[in-house]
Structures are given as structure tokens and as C-alpha cells.
Amino acid sequence: MGLEAVLFGFVCLIEQRIWAHSGPLPQSSIWAVPGAVVSTGSAVTIFCRTPPGVSIVCLVHSDSHRECHDFTMQGAQEVFEFSLQNVAHVDAGDYYCDYYKEDRWSALSEKLELMVTGVYRGKPLLTVDSEPQGLSERNVTLLCHPPTFFDTFIFCRDGNASFPQNCLRQDSNTFPISPGSSRHRSTYRCFGSYRNNPNLWSLPSDPLELSFSESSTSDYILQNCLRLSLAILLLLVLGALLLDACPLPQSSIWAVPGAVVSTGSAVTIFCRTPPGVSIVCLVHSDSHRECHDFTMQGAQEVFEFSLQNVAHVDAGDYYCDYYKEDRWSALSEKLELMVTGVYHEKPLLTVDSEPQGLSERNVTLLCHPPTFFDTFIFCRDGNASFPQNCLRQDSNTFPISPGSSRHRSTYRCFGSYRNNPNLWSLPSDPLELSFSDSPGLTVVWGSVAAVCFLLFLIFLFICLCHHWAKCRTTNGKTRSQVKYKSSSPAPDIEENNKYDDLEGIQPENGSQVDTQVSAAEDSQEVTYAQLCREICLERMDSHTSSSFQDMSTQTCVYAALTLSQEEVQS
Structure with missing residues (x-):
């Protein structure tokens, strides 16, 4: 009975280890460009970001509508886009992303709530309790007067009529600003809606601009500054210098469908920045700088730069930076863009022996160039236009030791030169490798059985030591009595x-x-x-x-x- 309990415990432990190793798939992320609040008839793009190696991605709507796409032929990408043209009221609601990988579906992503404005034709009127010009450190209340009976009101600050920003939804038609100051100086709008359809909004009200005078505030600061001692003043100056020296957050950069593209194809480079950024630049390694002002496109954090009909001059290193708070951010991490098909020579990829049925043996791939290349690139998976999982090296041999089922894939090779590492030749013909896994599985299960037996021996040895120690204790008590x-x-x-x-x-x-x-x-x-x-x-x-x-x-x-x-x- 004790042995059965021990074996059952070991089996449960192994199952828990296997489950912990596999675990659930990572959750994808979702966002909308130019924003989650769009007007009727406009267009919006929903992006889904997944781990590498995913080909099937689905966009799930709250009304159980599911749109899936197979992106296998588009190469290695981690960001997938779903475009909604001519948005209508039926497009409003909650959206989620999920994907298919390793013979299973991932969990749904976080919710993206898409709001559509202009569904109700009534236009509210936004007013303030008094004339806002010249207000100084006082309570201000905004009033949203609906033309019909709305039970939900939305107040938005900044943005424009088509893509409002910084919106707050509430049941009351009053929006207090207490106390009003210069940080509340902005353009406000309001919308009307209903509780049973919170994602459908009315037309926006006319914009209302608020400005505040800071004369009394400046006097108050000046009076306090005069009372400060020299030591405190020096500390404030040092603190201000340290605050200005703090760098802006670095932006991130990636390419879709991937960083390796063929000559004549198209690629889109994305730059992700913190909120509130309007001017974003894409910097090429040859000092070429392309900047765009995205102010009129609403609140967005992902900016795209499209390269059509890619040529050899487009290869190289790319960076992103942006302008915010009267200063430029540091450059992002490097994105290395490789262009294939620049050299029209086509290498030949071979293997040291017939790969079919190979089982746990050493395999070497050989890339035979038609001309003198001093750099060779071996790629696994993908296709000729968008290869994936590439490794660049000086040798034309690529060892796989030992070969197993995880190396079962399609391989290609390219040729290049050290002085132009981003320019590649045409791809070789694909070479498919397959391996038998029977001996490998035997070794794995044999190892598991050996570990279980060793743990059982250790447990048995501990029990015997415990029993021996108990008898030693009894022996000591007996000798004291006899x-x-x-x-x-x-x-x-x-x-x-x-x-x-x-x-x-x-x-x-x-x-x-x-x-x-x-x-x-x-x-x-x-x-x-x-x-x-x-x-x-x-x-x-x-x-x-x-x-x-x-x-x-x-x-x-x-x-x-x-x-x-x-x-x-x-």
C-alpha cells in the first residue's frame, strides 16, 4: 500500500511538471489605429500582436462574429491587422484577438471597446456655468444639454470631432472642473448615449475651448519663492536640472511582414511611442530621415511607414524617434532590413546524405554558391519571398547535431558579402528534412523511468535510516534500566x-x-x-x-x- 502511494505521488508530480512546461499559450495584445472612438463612415484598423511563429489569427466580435485569416504566405510577422472600412453602428462593441499554434487555440486577449459616434443624429449643446475667459483658480462646471432624452453622457478632452480623445462616460450631464487651472486649458466636446447601447454615441457637440489666467498663481509662486532660503533654492534648481535630464521613453520598431523581404515587394515599418506624441520620424542608416506629423489623425501610439517596390537602396538599419515636450527622444532599437534577390546568382542547398528517415544522427547542410560569396545565410521555415528564422555565418556548412523531429522543416540558403551584409542573393531551392523520432522517444521514457526508480530508492533509504535511528533511541533507554x-x-x-x-x-x-x-x-x-x-x-x-x-x-x-x-x- 505504501509503495502504491509513493508511485502514485511520483506520477502526479511528473504530470504537474509536464503541464507546467507546456502551460497555456501567451496572451495576444490588441489595439486600434487611429483610436477606439471613430465616427460613422470612417475607417479603423485593429491590430493583433502574437508570439513568433503564428500563422492563423482571428478577430472575435462581441456578437460572436469571428474573422480568421491564414497569414502563412506573408512570412514571419508578429503584428496582424484587420481593417474595418465605412464603419457603421453594427461594428461597435467589444473585440478580442486569439491565435492557433501548436495544435491549440490561445486564450482571448484583453478587451478592445470600439465606440462609434454619429449613430444618433441629435447634437448636444455644451456650455459652461460662466464665461471661461480670464478664470483664475475657480470652480468650473460644464453642462451637456441633449436635444432628446439621453441617460448617458460622454465628455471628451482634446482630439477632433471624428477621433475624440480622453473621454469620460457618466450618467450625469454635468462635468465639474475644480479648481480650474492652466492644465485644464483645452478643447472639450460632449456626446449623448444610452445605457443599453453604451458603444453607440450621438453626434459631437460644437467644441468649447477653456482658458485660465495664471496671474494670481504666478504671484503666489513668486511670494513663496522670495521666502525660500538659499539652500532650498539650490535644491530646487538641482531637482529641475535632474528632471530635464531624464530621457524620454524609447520607442519600439518592427516590420510587417518581416525584416527579410525580396526585391520588388512591399514592407511596412511600424513605430510605437508613448501616448500624446504627434511627430514621429523614421531614420535610415544612410542618414535619411522621414518625419510625419500625425496630429490630425487623433490619439494613436502606433505609426506606420510604407516602403513600396523595395530595392537594394532600401536595405540597412532603421530607427524610430519622436518629438515630445520640446525635445527629441533617443533612437529606438535597431531594425535590420535585409533585401533578397539583389545578386541574381542562385545557390544550391544539399545535405550530406538522404534525410528521409534519419533518426538521432548528425546532419550537415551545404550551401554551394555559383560565385564567390564570403557570407552565407541559412533560413528555416517561411517562403522564398519572406524567409524566417535565418542565421548568418561565414561558413557554407550548417551542422544539425543531433537531428530530431524538432528540426523537421524546410530550409533555404542565400549568399552575401561582408561589406554589404544586408544585400542577399536569390534563395536556393527549398530542402525539406524529416526525422524519425522512435529512438528518441525510447530514450526519453527510459530516462523518466530511471529517475522515478532513483527517487524511489532514495525514499526507501530515508525510511530505513529513520527506523534505525528509532531503534538506537530505544537501545539507549533499555541500557539505562538493565x-x-x-x-x-x-x-x-x-x-x-x-x-x-x-x-x-x-x-x-x-x-x-x-x-x-x-x-x-x-x-x-x-x-x-x-x-x-x-x-x-x-x-x-x-x-x-x-x-x-x-x-x-x-x-x-x-x-x-x-x-x-x-x-x-x-
Whole structure:
């Protein structure tokens, strides 16, 4: 029963390890460009970002509508786009992304709530409780007057009528600004909606611009600055210098469908920046700088730069930067764009032997160039126009050691030169490798069985050590209770049917044990002791211990030992 419990525990532990290793697929991310609030009839693009190696991506609408696309032929990409043209009220709602990889579907992404304005033709009126010009540190309340009965009101700050920004949805048609200051100086709009359809909004109100005077605030700051000591003033100056020296967050850059493209194809480079950025630049390695002002396109964080009909001059390193808070950010991480087909020579890719049925053996791929190339690129997966998982090296040999099922794929090779590493030749013909996995699986399961057996032996050894330590403790207690004379002969042993605990002990030398205590013998004393069989065998002499060979299977017995007073005194 104990062995079965141990084996069951080991099986559960192995299943938990396997589950922890596989685990759920990473969750994808979702966003909309130019924003999540769009007007009726406009266009919006929803982007889904997934881990590498994903080809099937789906966009799920809240009304259970599911749109899936197979992007396998578009190469290695991590950002997939779904375009919604001529947006209508049926397009409003919640959107999610998921993808298919490793024979299973991922969990849904975070929710993207898409709002559509202009569905209700009524146009609200936005007013303020008093003339805002010249307001200084006072309470201001905006009022949204609906032309019909709306039970939900949306106040938006910044943006434009088609793509409003910084919106707040609430049940009340009043929007307090308390206290009003220069940081509230902006353009406001309001919309009307209903609770049962919170994603459908009315037409926007006319814009209302608020500005605040800072004269009293400046006087208050000036009076406080005059009261500050020289030490505090120096600390403020140092703090301001440190704050200005803090760099802006770095932007991120990637290419769709990938960073390796063929001559004549198209590629889109995306730059992701923090919120509130309008001017974004794409910097090429040859110092060419392309900047765009995206102010009129609403609140967006992802900006795209399209390269059509790619040629050899487009290859190289690309960076992103942006302008915010009167300063430029640092350059993003490098995006290395490679262009294939620049050199019209086509290499030949071979393998050292026929790959079909290979099983756990060394395999070497050979790239034979038609001309002198000093750099070779081996790519796994993808297609001729958009290869994936590429490795660039100086040697034309690519070892796979040992080959297994995880190397089963389609391979291609390219040629290039060290002085122009971003310009590649035409791809070789595809070479497919397949491997048999039977010996590998045998080794894996054999290893698992060996580990389980080793753990079982360790557990058994711990149990034996624990039992031995327990007997040692009992031995110490027994020796403190029993007194004997070391020079006296071995005690006589005799079968006594009067005590059930001594049944089964057969004496060999005819000696007897007196297990009865006579009340008349005043010169003797009786001591009761608990004797363990193992301890007795350990302490007895070699010739005496032979008389215990036929002892009962009981571990411990209780006996009454009669010792003379002389032996006790000695």
C-alpha cells in the first residue's frame, strides 16, 4: 500500500511538471489605429500582436462574429491587422484577438471597446456655468444639454470631432472642473448615449475651448519663492536640472511582414511611442530621415511607414524617434532590413546524405554558391519571398547535431558579402528534412523511468535510516534500566509457557531462565526490562547469540530477570 502511494505521488508530480512546461499559450495584445472612438463612415484598423511563429489569427466580435485569416504566405510577422472600412453602428462593441499554434487555440486577449459616434443624429449643446475667459483658480462646471432624452453622457478632452480623445462616460450631464487651472486649458466636446447601447454615441457637440489666467498663481509662486532660503533654492534648481535630464521613453520598431523581404515587394515599418506624441520620424542608416506629423489623425501610439517596390537602396538599419515636450527622444532599437534577390546568382542547398528517415544522427547542410560569396545565410521555415528564422555565418556548412523531429522543416540558403551584409542573393531551392523520432522517444521514457526508480530508492533509504535511528533511541533507554555484570556468565534461557511473550524461544544448551520471582528469596531483586531482538543480538557474545536463531518473529519481549544482590552491588 505504501509503495502504491509513493508511485502514485511520483506520477502526479511528473504530470504537474509536464503541464507546467507546456502551460497555456501567451496572451495576444490588441489595439486600434487611429483610436477606439471613430465616427460613422470612417475607417479603423485593429491590430493583433502574437508570439513568433503564428500563422492563423482571428478577430472575435462581441456578437460572436469571428474573422480568421491564414497569414502563412506573408512570412514571419508578429503584428496582424484587420481593417474595418465605412464603419457603421453594427461594428461597435467589444473585440478580442486569439491565435492557433501548436495544435491549440490561445486564450482571448484583453478587451478592445470600439465606440462609434454619429449613430444618433441629435447634437448636444455644451456650455459652461460662466464665461471661461480670464478664470483664475475657480470652480468650473460644464453642462451637456441633449436635444432628446439621453441617460448617458460622454465628455471628451482634446482630439477632433471624428477621433475624440480622453473621454469620460457618466450618467450625469454635468462635468465639474475644480479648481480650474492652466492644465485644464483645452478643447472639450460632449456626446449623448444610452445605457443599453453604451458603444453607440450621438453626434459631437460644437467644441468649447477653456482658458485660465495664471496671474494670481504666478504671484503666489513668486511670494513663496522670495521666502525660500538659499539652500532650498539650490535644491530646487538641482531637482529641475535632474528632471530635464531624464530621457524620454524609447520607442519600439518592427516590420510587417518581416525584416527579410525580396526585391520588388512591399514592407511596412511600424513605430510605437508613448501616448500624446504627434511627430514621429523614421531614420535610415544612410542618414535619411522621414518625419510625419500625425496630429490630425487623433490619439494613436502606433505609426506606420510604407516602403513600396523595395530595392537594394532600401536595405540597412532603421530607427524610430519622436518629438515630445520640446525635445527629441533617443533612437529606438535597431531594425535590420535585409533585401533578397539583389545578386541574381542562385545557390544550391544539399545535405550530406538522404534525410528521409534519419533518426538521432548528425546532419550537415551545404550551401554551394555559383560565385564567390564570403557570407552565407541559412533560413528555416517561411517562403522564398519572406524567409524566417535565418542565421548568418561565414561558413557554407550548417551542422544539425543531433537531428530530431524538432528540426523537421524546410530550409533555404542565400549568399552575401561582408561589406554589404544586408544585400542577399536569390534563395536556393527549398530542402525539406524529416526525422524519425522512435529512438528518441525510447530514450526519453527510459530516462523518466530511471529517475522515478532513483527517487524511489532514495525514499526507501530515508525510511530505513529513520527506523534505525528509532531503534538506537530505544537501545539507549533499555541500557539505562538493565544492570548486569560484565564478567558473569551468559544468562540461562528456558522456555516458559507461563508468559505468552516468551513463546517460541528454544534454548540450545539446556540452560534455563527463572522467570518466576519467589517472595521468599530476600537476597534477590527483580528488574523488569524491555529487550529488543536486534539489540540483544548486537550485545551478546558470538557463542551466546547462536542460541537465538529460532527466536520468534516478535521484535521486542518483556521478561523478568532475577539478579542476586551480590551481582547488583558489584
